[in-house]
Amino acid sequence: MKAILAIAERDFKGFFGTPVGWIASCIIFLVAGLLFFIVTSQLLARGQAVDPASEILSNLVGFLNYINIFIIPIFTMKVITEELASGTYRLQASAPITTWEIMIGKFSAITGYFLVITCCMLIYPLFVFVFSTPDLKVIAAGWLAMLLNSAAIISISMFIASLSKNAVISYLGSVFFIILFLFSAYITGMPEWYSKSVNLLELGNEMTRGIVKTGSLMIYVSICGIFLFLSRMILESKRWRV
């Protein structure tokens, strides 16, 4: 546990110790700000909304899903691919800790970064308090959706990042695979359970309306678990490559 925290802390600080974390947050907040402006303008033009907080949150979750496809691979590339290429991964691999601890540490660091981002993004739905009294539970559920969607995409991207030592391949491969994963829900002929499971956008939208199902949470946990397990297998196999 101590090692997980140490790795998570180092990587988390590393995001803010280099321009990567700051530039990514600037991009996210710039686009989120513009989106918030457009959504509230529409709401004001329409003159009424059933639940303005939910509407803003569902737009933000949708936006985060799309922008995360391009932002998250930068972080996984930094903490996995770059470390494999520069040899700093050997520092962790030669320490008396398991590959699980390394992967969970790295996953926690990136998720921690997006926890900060999503917390800061709560300012938009909370802004609705100026006009009305929104349901805080809906805001909390929407925030959870933003965080869980980010975590699921982080785990998928970590899997692709662990496959290569080349930063460009890692980034483009992650973006391609995440798009493939998310949009595979719309391929005709796919089983219904599959389409429902991989459609993170739909799962997130449901939560922004304040509906938090155990099944949805389990899907998020499963996606994170499966892809973290696969990443761990890839890194572990490097030790035994023949």
Next chain:
Amino acid sequence: MIEVSGLTKLYGERKVLHGISFSVGVGRVCGLLGPNGSGKSTTMDILSGLLGPSDGSVKVCGLDVVTQPQEVKAKVGYLPDNPPLHLEMKVSDFISYVSKIRGVPKSKQKSYVEKVIEDCDVKDVAHRIIGNLSKGYRQRVALCSALVHQPSVLILDEPTEGLDPNQILLIRNLIKKLSQDRTVIMSSHILSEVQATCEDVIIINQGHIAATTSLSLDAKPAYCLSVVGDVTSALGWVKSQSYITEATVHEDKVRFTFKDEDQKNLKSHLVELNKKAIESGISVYGLEEHKTGLESLFFDVIKKQPVIGGQE
């Protein structure tokens, strides 16, 4: 301390290590010598638990690297050839981070970090960012990270690679200091480096153990008197000197060593010997210290080693 038996490593079809066996005793400094691509780094990666062997057994401090990798890693400090450093971190923060992932108890972290900073002489740069340091300092910081958990075995892969002569000397002295209370295995393809630092030498070539030898650091120095003309009579003359214990002929040189009791007056004996030789009519054109045979041994075994098809 380290027992390697029948160690084999395959990368796909390519066999990098061909069933090598060796052992290193407690408190010894052992040098792994060999040309580039001979399998030194692979051997060290396996010893430190970074790579798994394809066949054979490797035991460090009695622990098996395959079945007890975590325990082995806790006992070993490893410095790879490319020092693994987080360049954006400060030296003290980095060493503290390594101490945490290497499982140093929280109560001892501060003292261990301070000790290793002191031992490796990086106190003056402890609060500087690693990326801004010179190569020599970076190497020492990497050494700190290998030592911070106070391992009983230290594995150093080409620790002086790319350093200037002054930095090489500093690292060499540091290794000697560190070897006082732990087993050290270091690899190098620089013969003088190994000769100056190690007690035992294992020469690896094309994944085979080509030779193992012991270098006694306190061996008596030998000298060579180079002569023009009759070497045999020069040999007889050298042997007749009271302070000479052993003399042999090698091409046009007479190689000799001084008696134990005369070792402390080497300079005056050498001056006297040179003067007397000329006075006795021997045509001397050189008098020099004879370098021990690691260099010749290395080239001999490398030449003798059969070339294996397709092997690096």
